[in-house]
Structures are given as C-alpha cells and as structure tokens.
Amino acid sequence: MNARYATALKPARIKDSSGDRIFFAFCYSITILLAVIVLLPLIYVVSCSFSSGIAVSTGKVLLWPVEFTLDGYKRVVMYPMVWRSYANTILYTTGGTVLHICLVMIAAYPLARRGLPHKKIFMLFFSFTMLFNGGMIPSYLLVRDLGIMNTIWAMLIPGAFSAYNMVVARTFIQNSIPESLLEATQVDGCSDVRYFFQFVIPLSKAVIAVLSLQVAIAIWNSYFNALLYLTNDKLHPLQLVLRKVLLLSQISADDLMDPDDALALQGMADLMKYSLIVFATVPILCVYPFVQKYFVKGIMIGSIKG
Amino acid sequence: MEKLSKKYKRYWQLYLFLLIPVAYVFIFNYIPMVGVQISFKKLKITNTIWNAPWVGLENFQRFLGSYQFFDILLNTVVLSVYSVLAAFPFPILFALTLNAIEKNRFKKTIQTITYIPHFISVVVLVSIVNQVLHPMTGIYGVLFKAITGRMPDDLMGIPSAFPHIYVWSSVWQNFGYNSIIYFAALSSVDPELHEAAKVDGASRFRRVLHVDVPAILPTITIMLILRMSTVMTIGFQKVYLMQNTLNLETSEVISTYVYKKGLASGVSNDYSYSTAVDLFNSIVNLLLVTVSNTISRKVSETSLW
Known part of the structure; x- marks a missing residue:
C-alpha cells in the first residue's frame, strides 16, 4: 500500500536537500550498524558450532568456521537426553497450546456476547488475575497438593489460561463477527454451541493463529515450571537439559557414551554447547519466516482493548 | 419469577461454556491467592495451610529487618x-x-x-x-x-x-x-x-x-x-x-x-x-x-x- 503510493508520487518528488542527505546517511548507518550488532553474536555461535573443538577452546573462531567439522553435531545427536527432552518439549508445547487456546476461546465467546446477564461480574473475576496473583510458593503448594508433581500434567495445566489472551480474543470476536450473523442463525434455530463451532471458531482463525504462536513460543522457551515441578529427568523439557549442559556444564564422560576420549572432553564440551544452541533454536527460527506476517496483526489485535 | 428463569434459560449454553474456565481460574488463580495467608502464619512440614498457627507480621518484620533486605531491594x-x-x-x-x-x-x-x-x-x-x-x-x-x-x-x-x-x-x-x-x-x-x-x-x-x-x-x-x-x-x-x-x-x-x-x-x-x-x-x-x-x-x- 505504502510502496504503491511512494512509486506513484516519484516523478513529482522534490529533490532531497543536502540536509536531508546527511540525515538519510545517518539513518542508514545507524540501522545497518544495529543489524550488524544483532547478527554478529548469532553468526559467531553458528560458526563455532561448525568448527573443531580445539579451534573453539583456543579462541580462533571469530566470524567464519575454523577447521570445518560436524563433530559437535555428531556428539549432540549421540547425546541421549537431547532426543528425549526434544520429544518432551514437543509434547508440552503442542498439548499446552491446544489446551490454552481451548480454554481461552470458550471463555472469550460468551463474554463477547451482548446481553449475557452478569457479564461484568465474570469480566471482573477474570481481569483481577491480571493485577494480582498468589505468587510462587502458593502456586507450588497447590500443584503439590493436587498430586500432579512429576507428571506431564504439571507442565500442561498450570498456565493453561491467561486473562490477557482471553480479553484479546474477546475483543477480536466482538469487533470482527457481526451481530447480524448471530441473529440470522438464531432465526434458523441454530443453538449457541453449534454457532460457536460452526461460525465463531472459523471466523476467529486470525486471533487463534496469533495467540497459538505466542503461547507455543513461550512454552517452548520456558524452563521455570519444569524447574519447579519436575524432578524426574525423564520428563525434563529441552530448555532444562540445555541449562544443565550450557550453563551448569554438567556433561560427564558417561553421558557422552564414549568415555575413551576423556582428554578431548573439555574442547568437546565447549564445541557441544554451540552445536546444541543451534540444534535447539533452529526449529523456532524455521517457523519464523512463515509467521512473520502475523506479528503486526497480533500486536494490533492485542492493542485494541475493549 | 418465570420471567427471570426464562432470561437465564436463553443463555444456559453460554454459562456452560464459562463453567470450565471459571473453575480453572478459581482453582489455579484464586486458591493460591487464599494461600497467601501463609505469609501471616508459621507453616511447618507437619501442618497444612489451614491449621498452621498465626504469627501476625513476624515474617514481614524478619524480611524488613534482615541484613539482605536493603541490598535485594x-x-x-x-x-x-x-x-x-x-x-x-x-x-x-x-x-x-x-x-x-x-x-x-x-x-x-x-x-x-x-x-x-x-x-x-x-x-x-x-x-x-x-x-x-x-x-x-x-x-x-x-x-x-x-x-x-x-x-x-x-x-x-x-x-x-x-x-x-x-x-x-x-x-x-x-x-x-x-x-x-x-x-x-x-x-x-x-x-x-x-x-x-x-x-x-x-x-x-x-x-x-x-x-x-x-x-x-x-x-x-x-x-x-x-x-x-x-x-x-x-x-x-x-x-x-x-x-x-x-x-x-x-x-x-x-x-x-x-x-x-x-x-x-x-x-x-x-x-x-x-x-x-x-x-x-x-x-x-x-x-x-x-x-x-x-x-x-x-x-x-x-x-x-
């Protein structure tokens, strides 16, 4: 839209003054500099992951891989915990996202309906949770008392609802689905339940996509709930394993399954960190180009609050 | 009276929808809020949130008086x-x-x-x-x-x-x-x-x-x-x-x-x-x-x- 406008106006454009030219030069240099600053650490990590362990631990790698090898990735792939935690994370992310969206939608739809008695009370009931919460310990005690510690439910259920997301979905439904549609279907004898599944859900695709994306990324990237509620290694998600390997440096000789080369362990451990970072982040970054168009939409939907 | 029940009857399916999220928020948001009362109690492993003895503001005083308080804040x-x-x-x-x-x-x-x-x-x-x-x-x-x-x-x-x-x-x-x-x-x-x-x-x-x-x-x-x-x-x-x-x-x-x-x-x-x-x-x-x-x-x- 903007692009078309700009090209249409081009012939009549007044020539940039010298002051403008300095200003543009400034804008270009600043933004390019920022992009470089963002990219440098990322390129560094990727380059390290393809370099040899010795080159990494002696600080030879700066921008391009030195002594190109796939050793780091071979180690990562052989590390059994990586695969199990990957599977766990995928399970928690898909399960958690589906549950979250279901709860948010079934709360948002009735509250978007005009004329529902006591709607204000329900809204207050949900909104209050945005201002105040019980905090870390009471939530922990609740999960413990419910007996879901160290089960997959501890990862799926706490955090399965967000009042903020519910308000976003509700505003979307109110603004984009016309009241006349409801009236027309009611005349034809359509029940509220059927209206929800047949009309509200299909017409809310955009908001569902945006919220799913945000929730899924948040679950994929978080480690806190797992740290609190899971002590069993077998259930640990990827981020917790990453923390163990990357930050606590707990890679032992037996974990590497090949205890013969204990000498090369240090260089290998460094190298493995880089490969693991790339290995764990690539899936999220692969989704990124496909969902980029939803960002602006998502933020716009979120910012119009009713 | 009949009018009133008719008013709600029209919306019963919507209330049904709300039932699950309301129950969820009640359990996972409001119960922990009630649980905040333990900050005024002395909770030990042997007792529960409910039967722990009240200690008033003791826990708060301990935090405000602790040598770490100022640094952490x-x-x-x-x-x-x-x-x-x-x-x-x-x-x-x-x-x-x-x-x-x-x-x-x-x-x-x-x-x-x-x-x-x-x-x-x-x-x-x-x-x-x-x-x-x-x-x-x-x-x-x-x-x-x-x-x-x-x-x-x-x-x-x-x-x-x-x-x-x-x-x-x-x-x-x-x-x-x-x-x-x-x-x-x-x-x-x-x-x-x-x-x-x-x-x-x-x-x-x-x-x-x-x-x-x-x-x-x-x-x-x-x-x-x-x-x-x-x-x-x-x-x-x-x-x-x-x-x-x-x-x-x-x-x-x-x-x-x-x-x-x-x-x-x-x-x-x-x-x-x-x-x-x-x-x-x-x-x-x-x-x-x-x-x-x-x-x-x-x-x-x-x-x-």
Whole structure:
C-alpha cells in the first residue's frame, strides 16, 4: 500500500536537500550498524558450532568456521537426553497450546456476547488475575497438593489460561463477527454451541493463529515450571537439559557414551554447547519466516482493548 | 419469577461454556491467592495451610529487618529502573530512524534481522552471553587481547558489570520486536500530512519531529504505562540463570531470593517467609500500576482502566 503510493508520487518528488542527505546517511548507518550488532553474536555461535573443538577452546573462531567439522553435531545427536527432552518439549508445547487456546476461546465467546446477564461480574473475576496473583510458593503448594508433581500434567495445566489472551480474543470476536450473523442463525434455530463451532471458531482463525504462536513460543522457551515441578529427568523439557549442559556444564564422560576420549572432553564440551544452541533454536527460527506476517496483526489485535 | 428463569434459560449454553474456565481460574488463580495467608502464619512440614498457627507480621518484620533486605531491594530497583530507561526509548528511536528511510525492501530486511533474537530462549540467550563474553574464547576476550595484549577479567564475575550485561543483553534481544508496535503506528500516519509538510519546505528530520513523533505519542503513553506496571517484576528466569557466586552481590533480586528461601533450600525451605517476601513485592507492584495509571489518566487521558 505504502510502496504503491511512494512509486506513484516519484516523478513529482522534490529533490532531497543536502540536509536531508546527511540525515538519510545517518539513518542508514545507524540501522545497518544495529543489524550488524544483532547478527554478529548469532553468526559467531553458528560458526563455532561448525568448527573443531580445539579451534573453539583456543579462541580462533571469530566470524567464519575454523577447521570445518560436524563433530559437535555428531556428539549432540549421540547425546541421549537431547532426543528425549526434544520429544518432551514437543509434547508440552503442542498439548499446552491446544489446551490454552481451548480454554481461552470458550471463555472469550460468551463474554463477547451482548446481553449475557452478569457479564461484568465474570469480566471482573477474570481481569483481577491480571493485577494480582498468589505468587510462587502458593502456586507450588497447590500443584503439590493436587498430586500432579512429576507428571506431564504439571507442565500442561498450570498456565493453561491467561486473562490477557482471553480479553484479546474477546475483543477480536466482538469487533470482527457481526451481530447480524448471530441473529440470522438464531432465526434458523441454530443453538449457541453449534454457532460457536460452526461460525465463531472459523471466523476467529486470525486471533487463534496469533495467540497459538505466542503461547507455543513461550512454552517452548520456558524452563521455570519444569524447574519447579519436575524432578524426574525423564520428563525434563529441552530448555532444562540445555541449562544443565550450557550453563551448569554438567556433561560427564558417561553421558557422552564414549568415555575413551576423556582428554578431548573439555574442547568437546565447549564445541557441544554451540552445536546444541543451534540444534535447539533452529526449529523456532524455521517457523519464523512463515509467521512473520502475523506479528503486526497480533500486536494490533492485542492493542485494541475493549 | 418465570420471567427471570426464562432470561437465564436463553443463555444456559453460554454459562456452560464459562463453567470450565471459571473453575480453572478459581482453582489455579484464586486458591493460591487464599494461600497467601501463609505469609501471616508459621507453616511447618507437619501442618497444612489451614491449621498452621498465626504469627501476625513476624515474617514481614524478619524480611524488613534482615541484613539482605536493603541490598535485594536496591538490586531489584536498579535492574528495573535501568531496564525501563534503556529498553523503553530504544525501540521508539529505532522505529523512527528506520521509518525515515523510504526504501521498503531495505526496511523489511533490517526488520527481519532485528526480530530474530526475540525467538531465542532465555537459557540460550544467557549461554550466548556467556560464550561471547568469555575471557579466553569469546569475541570479547579475543578482541580485548588483540587490542590491549592482555587477558580481560571475566565480566560475568564482576558485580558492577552485572546490571549492564543484564539490561543490554535484553535490549539486544528485544528492541527489534518491541519496535513492531511503533512501526504499525507509523504506517497509519496519513501520507498527506507528510506531503503538506514537504510543500511547506520541512526537511525529513523536521517531519520526523513534527509529524511522526506526535502520531505515535498515544502508543508511547500506553506502552509506558504497561511497562511501569511491570517495573518491580524483574523476571526470575533470566536473572537466575545469570547469577553466579561472584556476582550475587548485585544479582540477587526479590524473585530469586523468594525461590531460594522457599523452594531451593532443601529441608530449611521456609514457605511462610518467602511467601511474605513475594507478597511484599506484589503489593509494591499493585501500587505502582495504580499510581502510573492514575497519573496518566490525569495527564494524557489514556489509561488502562
């Protein structure tokens, strides 16, 4: 839209003054500099992951891989915990996202309906949770008392609802689905339940996509709930394993399954960190180009609050 | 009476929908709120939330009187205020600067690049920070050695460096993504305003000041209130990962203290005490939101409620 406008106006454009030219030069240099600053650490990590362990631990790698090898990735792939935690994370992310969206939608739809008695009370009931919460310990005690510690439910259920997301979905439904549609279907004898599944859900695709994306990324990237509620290694998600390997440096000789080369362990451990970072982040970054168009939409939907 | 039941009968399916979320929020949000009462009690392993003896404000007094109180509060405030000061204006300035350039493909490319770090998890971010700042193998170490000829100190172990690393790594990660909302606001500026200003001889810089800035001012206000409301909620996740025994002096904040006292001390876990600390934090927060909301309603007529 903007692009078309700009090209249409081009012939009549007044020539940039010298002051403008300095200003543009400034804008270009600043933004390019920022992009470089963002990219440098990322390129560094990727380059390290393809370099040899010795080159990494002696600080030879700066921008391009030195002594190109796939050793780091071979180690990562052989590390059994990586695969199990990957599977766990995928399970928690898909399960958690589906549950979250279901709860948010079934709360948002009735509250978007005009004329529902006591709607204000329900809204207050949900909104209050945005201002105040019980905090870390009471939530922990609740999960413990419910007996879901160290089960997959501890990862799926706490955090399965967000009042903020519910308000976003509700505003979307109110603004984009016309009241006349409801009236027309009611005349034809359509029940509220059927209206929800047949009309509200299909017409809310955009908001569902945006919220799913945000929730899924948040679950994929978080480690806190797992740290609190899971002590069993077998259930640990990827981020917790990453923390163990990357930050606590707990890679032992037996974990590497090949205890013969204990000498090369240090260089290998460094190298493995880089490969693991790339290995764990690539899936999220692969989704990124496909969902980029939803960002602006998502933020716009979120910012119009009713 | 019949009328009344008819009124509800019409909506019974909608109430059915609400049943599950209401039950969920009741259990997972309101029960913990009731559980906050343990901050006024002495909860031991042998008793439950309900039959623990009341101790009044003892837990709060213990926190306020503890030798760590001042340091922890100061660390939390320093990190929060520094974060707002650095992280808030950055995306706005970035959006204004990039938006001034009228080449769409260039704009898109820069945007795509700067959004990337947002998708990196905290664990990975902190480990990238560790690797990049590593005194021997990181970019920082290698460059420092190349320039000065000696090995640098380990920045992660210097307490005074901690706030800077914490804040600027967050800026690095989020400034691009946080600028999206301002780009959206800027794209809705009426092009005729720019044309009119151009005809009047305004330079591009003047147009940024007098057309673009006023256009995004309401967005800035809303974002500022939202930001103020999270001032004291220094996220647990990142600080906890960046902590080590050497930088604890400046890196211990309320949320990490709550976790350590309440859940990570093994047998000496003190649920009551750490809930009291957490509650103290929540109340300060609630006050901050209310105050910033009231001020902004008076000053600019934009507010959250």
